[in-house]
Structures are given as structure tokens and as C-alpha cells.
Amino acid sequence: MTIDTKTIIVVGAGVFGVSAANHLFRELGATTYKIKLITASEYVYFLPSAVRLMISKDYSSSILPLKKVLDDGVQVVKGKVASFNPKDLVLESGEVAKFDVLILATGSKWPDPISSTCEFGDNYKMHFEKEASRIADANHILFIGGGFVNCEIVGELIFKYEDEIRIGKKSISIIHNSDKLLPNSGLYGDTLREKVTNHLADHGIKLYLNTVGTLSSTTPNRIIFGESALEHVDADLVYKGVGISPNVPLNSISNLCDNKGFIRIEKNFQVKAIEEGNVFAIGDVTNFRYHGLFKRDNWIDVLTRNVMGFLNESSKANLINASSYESGHVPSGVSLGPNVGFGQLPVPLLGTFNLPSFLVARAKSKNLLSDKMESLFKN
Secondary structure, rough: OOOOOOEEEEOOOOHHHHHHHHHHHHHHOOOEEEEEEEOOOEEEEOOOOOOHHHHHHHHHHOEEEEEHOOOOEEEEEEEOEEEEEEOEEEOOOOOOOHHHHHEEEEOOOOOOOOOOOOOOOOHHHHHHHHHHHHHHHOEEEEEEOOHHHHHHHHHHHHHHHOOOOOOOOOEEEEEEOOOOOOOOOOOOEEEEHHHHHHHHHHHOEEEEOOEEEEEOOOOOEEEEEEEEEOOEEEEOOOOOOOOOEEEOOOOOOOEOOOOOEEOOOOOOOEEEEOOOOEEEEEOEEEEOOOOOOOOOHHHHHHHHHHHHHHHHHHOOOOOOOOOOOOOOOOEEEEEEEOOOOOEEEEEEEEEEEEEEEHHHHHHHHHOOHHHHHHHHHHH
């Protein structure tokens, strides 16, 4: 007797992709369903702790073998997606994979020094050794953009090079387009932004606030302010980290993404532009206002239930919505080295509370959540 199986393909082996594949396999089993995970690497990469890798080179704190966190029944397909449509996808190898349900958990492409597995694949040591060497050799490191990740990286550099910065042997600068560090997007309160700004300034970081800088087209590592080349700053090493770039595979689907390139999804994770309803997306690749891990458990539970509902009832399924932060501040902990951190916690009806620094340092900065890494992927 032939059993008619259905195929669910998850693209991307970040926290959301691996967790979704595991949960669906545990709920559906392998008898009538095939769960496939497409990934560019044999490893998983934990972004929250990656800001320390260039300093610590403790790879076990951010990188694990995929097989350690993925259920045995999930089929791994190593490769990159070249293109997709609502019925199938094509890998760069030319292989065509058909699906009943597709989950896009492809994340975003982060700039150096963080990067992503879609860029360095299995060669993570080569990448981070190179970045560590560039940082160690540079006398002046300049960051374009004072967003969350760049601020955390600079905090790590302060911890590592505090003495060199103090005596002027090494200098670090940040160019940011607002009067305070962290994005002026409504996610972060002014108090948190001021604390981060003041801490970096007090520890010798040169801040160019309310400033926009562009790389010179003629002089390497020269940043020009405004339209006049007369105002500029030179550095040995420049990292450009203005926002993230959603990693959306090539497609010809109309209105798939918003004007920033993020996939437009419903609150139930269905992709808005696909009428069939069989394509879902989750994580950094989506247009959700908030992309962090505070909602991880709810999102994975909702996605799993909605995929199962769609498989059972198709378009008639009564899908549920995920919880998210659609307005106001979001829970945040900014680590600025192993011993320093600042944070905020919004509480409905009561407002946003600024967390004690020692509490953020203990909860996040000390190990950057690496003690929770394995469980966040597996469970």
C-alpha cells in the first residue's frame, strides 16, 4: 500500500528555522509527512553571542553542528535556494524541490564582522580569524551606523582594548545619523539610548552624531561627511552596519516584499502575496516590526499550529495570530562587554522601566545567552 506523503520545506537554519522543523517533525511524524531543511552550512550560528567572536574566538559559544540541534527525522538538504514560486523551489545546483508547504526562515545578511552562514558557509573559522586579525592590526576602526549590533561590538572592543584606547594607541569611532546611539525607530526609549551613548563616549569612543557618512570613491577607508569632500575622516578599517539586508531568494512574485525588502506577512505568518496560503515566513526576513527572541516560543507555537491547520484544512483552516510588538518600546538588553549592560522592559499600562545595569550584565552580557543557545534551537 502506497502512502501519500506531503512535503514541508523549511529554508534557513537559524533559531526559527531549526525550531520550526523540529516542532513540525515532532507533531507530524515521518509516516505521512516529509520535513526538509535547506541550509548553506552544516553548522548553526547564534547571532546574539556573535558580537564577541572576534575577541574571544570561542566558537562553541556561537556555533554548533547542525546535527546536534536538529531532530534525526528531519532531512537536511545542503545548498542555497536560487529561486522559488508557490509550488516549488530551485537550488543553485539546479535541483528542483516541490513542496506542499514552504517556510521561509532565511533571516538577513548582516554586514562584517558579523556576516552570516549564507556568506561564509562552513568556513566560519577562516572568516572570524580574518576579522580578528583586521581588528587587531587597525589603529583606527570606524563604524558607519550606531545601531544595536555595532554598539555591542564596540562594547566588546572597549573591554579588549581599553588601555590602548585610553592612551591613544587605538581609536574607535562611530558615525550615526541621530543625536543618540541605537535606532531612533520607537523601539528604544531615550533613557536607554542615552545610557549607551554616554557609556561609549565616556570610554573614549569618538562619536559623530547627527551625521551621515559615505565611503569615498577615490580614497580607501575615507568617510566623507555631507556633500563636500573637504569634511572627512580616515580610518584603517571601516565597518558599514546601517540596517540589515533581508535574505529573500530570487522570485517573480508581485508585492512579496515591502519597500525595505522584507517579506510581507500576516500575523499568522502566511505570506500575504501568495494566494494559495501555503507559504509562510518567520524571523528577520519578515516585515514584523520586532525580530528578537522574546517572542520566540509564541511564534514557533503559532507557526507550527498554523502549518498543521493548513495541511489539514487548506484555505478553510482557522489560523491564529502571533503575539508581537506592534507599537511602543520593546524589551531590550544591550551588552557592552562582559561586565556592562543597559536594558529596558515595557510593561502594559505602566510604561517602560529601565533595568539595573548589573541585572542586564548578569542576564545577558556575561555570556550573551550562549548558555541558552542549544535549547533555543532544539526546543
